[in-house]
Amino acid sequence: MTEIRLENINIKDSLYNINLQINSKEYLTICGPTGAGKTSTLKIIAGLLKPDSGRVYFDGEDMTDKEPEERGIGMVFEHSNYALFPHLTVEKNVGYSPRVLEGKTLKESRQLINYMLELVLLQNRPKAYPHELSGGMKQRVALARAMMASSSTNLILLDEPLSALDAKIRLALRYELMNLVKKLGLTCIHVTQNTEEALMVSDRIAIIHKGQIIQVGTPREIYETPKNLFVCRFISTSNFLEGNIIDIVEKGSYILLSNGKKILVSNKNFPIGSKVVIAIRAENIKISRNKKIETQNVLFGTVETSKFVSGNSIEEVRLTSGELFTLKRHATKAWFKEGEEVAIYFSPDRTLLFPYPKEGLEKAIDVF
Amino acid sequence: MVDLIRKIDKSLSSKKARIIGDFTSLLIFFVIIIIPILYIFTYVIQEWNDVSFWIFNNPVSGSTRFVDMGTALLRSLMISAITVIIDILIGLPMAIILVKYDFKGKRILDTLVDLPMAVPTAALGFSILLFWGSSSGIAWIFGLDRGLISPGVIMIILTHVVFTYPYITRNIKVILMNQDETLEKAAQSLGARKFTVFRTITAPLIKEGLIAGAILAFTRSLGETGATLIVYGVAETAPIQIVTLKSQALFGPAAFLAMILVIIAIILLILIKTITRKIGLPVYRVFVRTEKFLSKKVFRWLRDGFTIFFFGFLILIPALYSIDYLFLNLSGPNGAINQVFFQSDNKWASLWISLMNSLSIAAVATLINIVLGLAMAIIVVRRKWGKFNAILDTLIDLPLAIPSSALGFSIFLFWGTIGPFRSIGGLLTPGYLLIIIVHIVFTFPYMTRVLIASLEGIVSGYEEASRTLGAYSFTTFRKVTIPLLRNALLAGSIMVFTRSLGETGATFVVMGLVRTIPVTIVDWVESIDLPSAAFASFILIVLSFVLILILRHITTREKILKIKT
Amino acid sequence: MVDIILDNIKKSFGSVQAVRGVSLKVYDGEYLTLLGPSGCGKTTTLRIIAGLEKADSGEIYFGDKKIDFNVPPEERNIGMVFQHFEIFPFLDVWDNVSYSCKVRGVNKDEIEERVSKYIHLVNLDKYVDKFPFELTAPQLQRIGIARALATGAKILLLDEPLGALDQRYRDEFRVEMRKLVKKLNITAIHVTHDQDEAMMISDRIAVMRKGSILQVGTPGDLYIKPNAIFVANFIGESNFVEGEVKSIDKYTQIKLHGGGPIIFSKNKHFYKRDRVIGSIRKEFVKIKEFIEENKLKDNNLIEGNINNIAFLGSHLRVNIELENGDIIEAKVTYPPSIQFEVGSKVYIKLHPENVLLFPYPEDLDYELALE
Incomplete structure (x- = not known):
C-alpha cells in the first residue's frame, strides 16, 4: 500500500522538474531513450541518488x-547479473534482506522464502549459486529477492529487468512479471527503453526525454494521442509529411504538401495557413500494386526493401517525393519485391497532426 | 623485405618453433630459478652429519645452537604475525578510504600510501632507527635526550609494517576497484545498513584477496633481512641468523635454518592456492540492533581518523625521516657533504661505484626477466597442459615467498664450490654475476605476475581477430599481443628494477667483494657514519620514487586502452 | 564457387558435446543465419568454419577444396566479425582496417585503394585517424565489418555482430549489413539468438538446438512449416494445445485434453487416438462475435472467455480461456473489427491449415523450453 509522489525533482544537467505520482498497486513504466534520466529517477525513489x-x-x-x-x-x-550476490545461494539471496526476519520466527521466514521460490518457479533450486542459473532464472531470483524485501511497502522498482535476456525469453517473462505483480498486489515502477514492453505491461507510462517528463498516460493514450512528435515517433514507428493547412471541411482539414499533393486528415484543430506535420504509423498505411486505386490520400513510390519477420511483412517504400516510408502489416510472407512500383494510402482518421516544430522536423523525431 | 619478414614469421609460427621455444623457456625457468632455490634440501641431506654436528651434537656447546635457532625462528614467526595484524588494521581501512570515498586530496593520499614502497628496505631500516631510536627523531618532539625505542623486537615490527602493509592495501584496493558497486547498492536497497553490507557482501568478496595479501605480507616479513639488520639490536631473527652463520662459514647450520624457512614459505604458498577459497564467514545471521549502532557515522569517522593518523605516524613519517635527518645534518664537519666528499676514505667514489653496480645489476635483471617472464606468462596462460600449468603457476610465486637470505644462500650453494658443480670447483663464486642471478630469481615473480594478469585480461578475441585477418601466430604475437602488453611490460620492468635496486638480504649472501648501494648503507650504519648513510639513502629513495611515479602514471594511462563495449 | 559444405561435424569440450553431427550446405552468395538459444552450438560451429576451433570429426569444404582441420584461420581466407568487435585498441581506424593487407604483404597502392574503399562503404571516412577509445560501439562494429571485408575474402563469418549494440542501432545495422553483403556478392554466415534479426537479414536460417540443426529453410518456410515443436516455438509466436486424434476425414479432428473442444487440422499424418500437440500461430487466431448466426454459418468455432487484453499499439494481445482452462493468445490488429473487453464471451476460429500437429513428445517441458 504505497503511493509515491515526486515533487519538483532536479539534478543538475540531468533531471529537470520531475513531478510524478504513482498510485498504490499501480504498474507504472518510465520509458525513454538511453540517457533520458529514467534510471536516475528510479534511483531517487530508491534513495540511491x-x-x-x-x-x-x-x-x-x-x-x-x-x-x-x-x-x-x-x-x-x-x-552484472541483476546484482545477485555471487557468494550466496538462491535461497540466501532471496532471504538476504534483514527485513525478512523482522517480527517473524526463523521458521516463518523460512516458509516465506519457500513460498516466494515457488512463486518464481525456483522451488527446486534453493541451493544453487547464481552462476549456475540461466539468464531467465537469475532474473526470477532477483525479482523474488526484491519482493521479499518490500513486504512492508509492496513497492518494487525494476531497472531494465528484461533487457539482458534473449528475445524469446523476454516475452515469456513479461507475462510472468505482470501476473506476479497483479497477484501480489504490488506497486511497481519499471524502467525500460523498449516501448513494446512498456505498452504491454503498464497501467500507465511516463515518457521521459532529456531529463523531462513529456507525457504520462495509459498505453492507449500515449499511442493514440501522443503529446508531441517525439512521443509519436518513440512509441511506434511512424512516417511524417510536412505541409500547410489550406482548407477545413466537415470531414477534416486539407493539407498541401510541398510537391502539390493534397492530404485529408480528420483533425480540425489547426487554423488555415498553419504549418503542420502529419504522422502516420507504419501499421496504418496500406499498400497496393494497383496504381489507379480510387481512395483518399494516395501516394506513389518504389519498394526498396521487403522483409517477412514473424508474422509481419515490413516494407520500405521510397516515395516519389523522396521520403522513405516504413510499412508494417500482419502477413504470412513478404508480398512485394524490391524495385516494384506501388501505391500507398491511409485513412484520414488514422493520422496524427502536430504543429511544425521550432527545432525542425528532423530534430523533433530524433528519438536516439 | 616484407616477404622475408613474412617467411620468418611463418617459420616461427610453426609447431616445431613453438615446441622448441616452450622447452627452452621451461629449461631456463627450472635451471636458473626453481632448482637452485630447492637445492638447499639436497644440500642439507648430503651434509647431514655436518649439520647435526653443529646443531645438535656439538661436543662443546651441545644443542645450544639448536635452542638459539628455535628462539630466532619463534621470534621471527611472532614478529610476522603481529606485523600482519597491524597491516590489516591499517591497510584494510586505508584501501576502503581510497576506493570508496571521494574527497579533496585523494590523489595525494593515494601517492603517499605508495610512497614507503619507494624506500628500499635498508634505507628504511635506517630511517626508522633514526626516527624512533635517535635523540633527533621522535624523542626530540617530546624533548627527550635519547630515542624512545631502542633496537629490538618492537622496532623490527615497526619496520616490517612499513614494507608489508602495501600487500594488504594494494591487493584490497584492486579488488574493491574491480568490484561492482551495484552489489552493495542492492544490499542497501534490500534494507541492510552500511556495516551489515560490509560484513555480508563486501567482506566475503574481498576475503580471498585479504588472505592472500596477508600470507604474502607474512612471508615477506618472515624473510626480510636488509632493514632488520639495522634495527634488530640483539633480537636475532631467523634470516639474520642465516647471514651471521654464513659469515662464520657455518654452511651446514645456515642451510638447515634456510631450509626451515623455505618449508614454511612453501606451506604458506600452498595455503594461498588451496584454502583461501574455502574459509567461510558467517553471513546469514543479522544482528540488527548492534549493526545499526555500528553503522553510525561516528564509527566511520573514528575508523578513518585512526587509520590516517596511524598511517602518518607509524608508516609515512618514520619511513621518510632519514630525509629530514639528512637535511639537518648536511653541513658542518660531521655533516653529510663533508663526510661523503671531502674525507680521505673518499666515500663518494665507493658510493658511485656501488650505485653503478646497483643500476647495472637491476638493468640486466630487468632485461632478462622481460624475456623469460614473457615466455613463462604465455606458457601459463595459453598452453593447456592441465595440472602441469597449475603447478607452474604456483612455482612462479616460489621466489616471492622464500625469505631473501634463504634464497640467496641456496643459490650460493647451488652454483658455488660446494654445490652440484663442485667437481669443477663450482661455476660461480660470490660476486657480480652471482648477484645478477640472485636478482633475476627473486624479481622474476614480479614481472611474470604482472604479465600473466595482463595476458589473462586481454580478451583472446584480439588475437583470434588478427588470425582471421591473415596474420600468422607469430605475426599476431608481434603486432597484437606485444602492443597490448606494452604497459604491463613497462610496469613489470619498473617493479623489477626498484625491487632489485633496494634488495639487501640476498645480496649480502652472494656479493663477495662487490658492493651495491643498499649494502653500502648497511655498512655505513654499522660504522656509525649516519649522515653518509642518510645521504646514500636519499639517492636511493629519490631514484625509486621517480620510478614509482612513472609506474603510477602508466597504470592510470592503462584505462585509455580499454574500450567500452 | 565458394559453397561451404559441412559434413557431420562433431565437437566436444570435455564431457560436453557442443556440436553433435552438423551437416549444412551454404550456397555461393547466400546469407545464411545459424539461429538458436545460448549454448546451442551455433558459435562453436562458426568457429570451426573459421578455424578457431578444431572439430573432433567430420569434413569441411570451401567449394571443391576440402579444408583440413589443421589449416589455421590465417590460411583459410575468411573475414570474421566479432560480437565484442575486437578492434585493436592501439591502432587507429585506418590501421585497423589495413591490418590484414599489411600482414599479408599487399603492396602500398593496393592497400590505399582497398582500405579507403571499405572505410567509405561503412561510412567511416570522417574517422580514419580516430582511435577506438574515441568511438562509439556502433562505430567500432563498422570498423569490424570494414576490417573483415578488407581481407578480400569471399566468405564472411559474423558471430553475434549486433549482440553488443543497443536495440536502436540493430535495425539500422541489419538492413545495412545485408545490403553490403549482397552488393559485394559474398557468402555470409551469421550467428544470432534473435529470431527477428535472423528473419530480417537471412536468405535461409538454420535453427539449432543442443548441438544439432533442427531445420534449415527460408524465413517463410520456418514460419509456415516448422518441423518441430521447438522451431514452432522459437520462430514467431505460437499457442500449443494438447489433445488426442478423434477421427480423420476431410480434416483431422483433435479433442483437446481435459474435456476441451474439438479443433481441426489439415495434417493427416496421424492415426486415431494418437496423442498430439497442436500449434497455432498467435496471429492466426481469429476472434468472432459470440452470436448464434456465426455458429450456424461455421461449425469450426470454439467458445472462450477473454481474460486479458494487452494493448501494443499496432496490435492487441488477447488471452482467451477455453472451457478446459487452456489459454489461447490472439494477436489482433488494432483497431479490431469487432468489439470485446475482458470478460466477454467470444468465438475463436482456427483455420485447419493453420493448425500444425506434432506427435506428443517424451518431455514436453523440454520441447517448450527456450533456454
Whole structure:
C-alpha cells in the first residue's frame, strides 16, 4: 500500500522538474531513450541518488533524506547479473534482506522464502549459486529477492529487468512479471527503453526525454494521442509529411504538401495557413500494386526493401517525393519485391497532426 | 623485405618453433630459478652429519645452537604475525578510504600510501632507527635526550609494517576497484545498513584477496633481512641468523635454518592456492540492533581518523625521516657533504661505484626477466597442459615467498664450490654475476605476475581477430599481443628494477667483494657514519620514487586502452 | 564457387558435446543465419568454419577444396566479425582496417585503394585517424565489418555482430549489413539468438538446438512449416494445445485434453487416438462475435472467455480461456473489427491449415523450453 509522489525533482544537467505520482498497486513504466534520466529517477525513489532539489513522498511521508535501507523497497538491478550476490545461494539471496526476519520466527521466514521460490518457479533450486542459473532464472531470483524485501511497502522498482535476456525469453517473462505483480498486489515502477514492453505491461507510462517528463498516460493514450512528435515517433514507428493547412471541411482539414499533393486528415484543430506535420504509423498505411486505386490520400513510390519477420511483412517504400516510408502489416510472407512500383494510402482518421516544430522536423523525431 | 619478414614469421609460427621455444623457456625457468632455490634440501641431506654436528651434537656447546635457532625462528614467526595484524588494521581501512570515498586530496593520499614502497628496505631500516631510536627523531618532539625505542623486537615490527602493509592495501584496493558497486547498492536497497553490507557482501568478496595479501605480507616479513639488520639490536631473527652463520662459514647450520624457512614459505604458498577459497564467514545471521549502532557515522569517522593518523605516524613519517635527518645534518664537519666528499676514505667514489653496480645489476635483471617472464606468462596462460600449468603457476610465486637470505644462500650453494658443480670447483663464486642471478630469481615473480594478469585480461578475441585477418601466430604475437602488453611490460620492468635496486638480504649472501648501494648503507650504519648513510639513502629513495611515479602514471594511462563495449 | 559444405561435424569440450553431427550446405552468395538459444552450438560451429576451433570429426569444404582441420584461420581466407568487435585498441581506424593487407604483404597502392574503399562503404571516412577509445560501439562494429571485408575474402563469418549494440542501432545495422553483403556478392554466415534479426537479414536460417540443426529453410518456410515443436516455438509466436486424434476425414479432428473442444487440422499424418500437440500461430487466431448466426454459418468455432487484453499499439494481445482452462493468445490488429473487453464471451476460429500437429513428445517441458 504505497503511493509515491515526486515533487519538483532536479539534478543538475540531468533531471529537470520531475513531478510524478504513482498510485498504490499501480504498474507504472518510465520509458525513454538511453540517457533520458529514467534510471536516475528510479534511483531517487530508491534513495540511491540524492536530488539537488525536490522532495520524495511515500504515502505523504517525506522520504527525501532517508537512506535506501530505511525505505522498505525492493529493487531489481539491470547490470552484472541483476546484482545477485555471487557468494550466496538462491535461497540466501532471496532471504538476504534483514527485513525478512523482522517480527517473524526463523521458521516463518523460512516458509516465506519457500513460498516466494515457488512463486518464481525456483522451488527446486534453493541451493544453487547464481552462476549456475540461466539468464531467465537469475532474473526470477532477483525479482523474488526484491519482493521479499518490500513486504512492508509492496513497492518494487525494476531497472531494465528484461533487457539482458534473449528475445524469446523476454516475452515469456513479461507475462510472468505482470501476473506476479497483479497477484501480489504490488506497486511497481519499471524502467525500460523498449516501448513494446512498456505498452504491454503498464497501467500507465511516463515518457521521459532529456531529463523531462513529456507525457504520462495509459498505453492507449500515449499511442493514440501522443503529446508531441517525439512521443509519436518513440512509441511506434511512424512516417511524417510536412505541409500547410489550406482548407477545413466537415470531414477534416486539407493539407498541401510541398510537391502539390493534397492530404485529408480528420483533425480540425489547426487554423488555415498553419504549418503542420502529419504522422502516420507504419501499421496504418496500406499498400497496393494497383496504381489507379480510387481512395483518399494516395501516394506513389518504389519498394526498396521487403522483409517477412514473424508474422509481419515490413516494407520500405521510397516515395516519389523522396521520403522513405516504413510499412508494417500482419502477413504470412513478404508480398512485394524490391524495385516494384506501388501505391500507398491511409485513412484520414488514422493520422496524427502536430504543429511544425521550432527545432525542425528532423530534430523533433530524433528519438536516439 | 616484407616477404622475408613474412617467411620468418611463418617459420616461427610453426609447431616445431613453438615446441622448441616452450622447452627452452621451461629449461631456463627450472635451471636458473626453481632448482637452485630447492637445492638447499639436497644440500642439507648430503651434509647431514655436518649439520647435526653443529646443531645438535656439538661436543662443546651441545644443542645450544639448536635452542638459539628455535628462539630466532619463534621470534621471527611472532614478529610476522603481529606485523600482519597491524597491516590489516591499517591497510584494510586505508584501501576502503581510497576506493570508496571521494574527497579533496585523494590523489595525494593515494601517492603517499605508495610512497614507503619507494624506500628500499635498508634505507628504511635506517630511517626508522633514526626516527624512533635517535635523540633527533621522535624523542626530540617530546624533548627527550635519547630515542624512545631502542633496537629490538618492537622496532623490527615497526619496520616490517612499513614494507608489508602495501600487500594488504594494494591487493584490497584492486579488488574493491574491480568490484561492482551495484552489489552493495542492492544490499542497501534490500534494507541492510552500511556495516551489515560490509560484513555480508563486501567482506566475503574481498576475503580471498585479504588472505592472500596477508600470507604474502607474512612471508615477506618472515624473510626480510636488509632493514632488520639495522634495527634488530640483539633480537636475532631467523634470516639474520642465516647471514651471521654464513659469515662464520657455518654452511651446514645456515642451510638447515634456510631450509626451515623455505618449508614454511612453501606451506604458506600452498595455503594461498588451496584454502583461501574455502574459509567461510558467517553471513546469514543479522544482528540488527548492534549493526545499526555500528553503522553510525561516528564509527566511520573514528575508523578513518585512526587509520590516517596511524598511517602518518607509524608508516609515512618514520619511513621518510632519514630525509629530514639528512637535511639537518648536511653541513658542518660531521655533516653529510663533508663526510661523503671531502674525507680521505673518499666515500663518494665507493658510493658511485656501488650505485653503478646497483643500476647495472637491476638493468640486466630487468632485461632478462622481460624475456623469460614473457615466455613463462604465455606458457601459463595459453598452453593447456592441465595440472602441469597449475603447478607452474604456483612455482612462479616460489621466489616471492622464500625469505631473501634463504634464497640467496641456496643459490650460493647451488652454483658455488660446494654445490652440484663442485667437481669443477663450482661455476660461480660470490660476486657480480652471482648477484645478477640472485636478482633475476627473486624479481622474476614480479614481472611474470604482472604479465600473466595482463595476458589473462586481454580478451583472446584480439588475437583470434588478427588470425582471421591473415596474420600468422607469430605475426599476431608481434603486432597484437606485444602492443597490448606494452604497459604491463613497462610496469613489470619498473617493479623489477626498484625491487632489485633496494634488495639487501640476498645480496649480502652472494656479493663477495662487490658492493651495491643498499649494502653500502648497511655498512655505513654499522660504522656509525649516519649522515653518509642518510645521504646514500636519499639517492636511493629519490631514484625509486621517480620510478614509482612513472609506474603510477602508466597504470592510470592503462584505462585509455580499454574500450567500452 | 565458394559453397561451404559441412559434413557431420562433431565437437566436444570435455564431457560436453557442443556440436553433435552438423551437416549444412551454404550456397555461393547466400546469407545464411545459424539461429538458436545460448549454448546451442551455433558459435562453436562458426568457429570451426573459421578455424578457431578444431572439430573432433567430420569434413569441411570451401567449394571443391576440402579444408583440413589443421589449416589455421590465417590460411583459410575468411573475414570474421566479432560480437565484442575486437578492434585493436592501439591502432587507429585506418590501421585497423589495413591490418590484414599489411600482414599479408599487399603492396602500398593496393592497400590505399582497398582500405579507403571499405572505410567509405561503412561510412567511416570522417574517422580514419580516430582511435577506438574515441568511438562509439556502433562505430567500432563498422570498423569490424570494414576490417573483415578488407581481407578480400569471399566468405564472411559474423558471430553475434549486433549482440553488443543497443536495440536502436540493430535495425539500422541489419538492413545495412545485408545490403553490403549482397552488393559485394559474398557468402555470409551469421550467428544470432534473435529470431527477428535472423528473419530480417537471412536468405535461409538454420535453427539449432543442443548441438544439432533442427531445420534449415527460408524465413517463410520456418514460419509456415516448422518441423518441430521447438522451431514452432522459437520462430514467431505460437499457442500449443494438447489433445488426442478423434477421427480423420476431410480434416483431422483433435479433442483437446481435459474435456476441451474439438479443433481441426489439415495434417493427416496421424492415426486415431494418437496423442498430439497442436500449434497455432498467435496471429492466426481469429476472434468472432459470440452470436448464434456465426455458429450456424461455421461449425469450426470454439467458445472462450477473454481474460486479458494487452494493448501494443499496432496490435492487441488477447488471452482467451477455453472451457478446459487452456489459454489461447490472439494477436489482433488494432483497431479490431469487432468489439470485446475482458470478460466477454467470444468465438475463436482456427483455420485447419493453420493448425500444425506434432506427435506428443517424451518431455514436453523440454520441447517448450527456450533456454
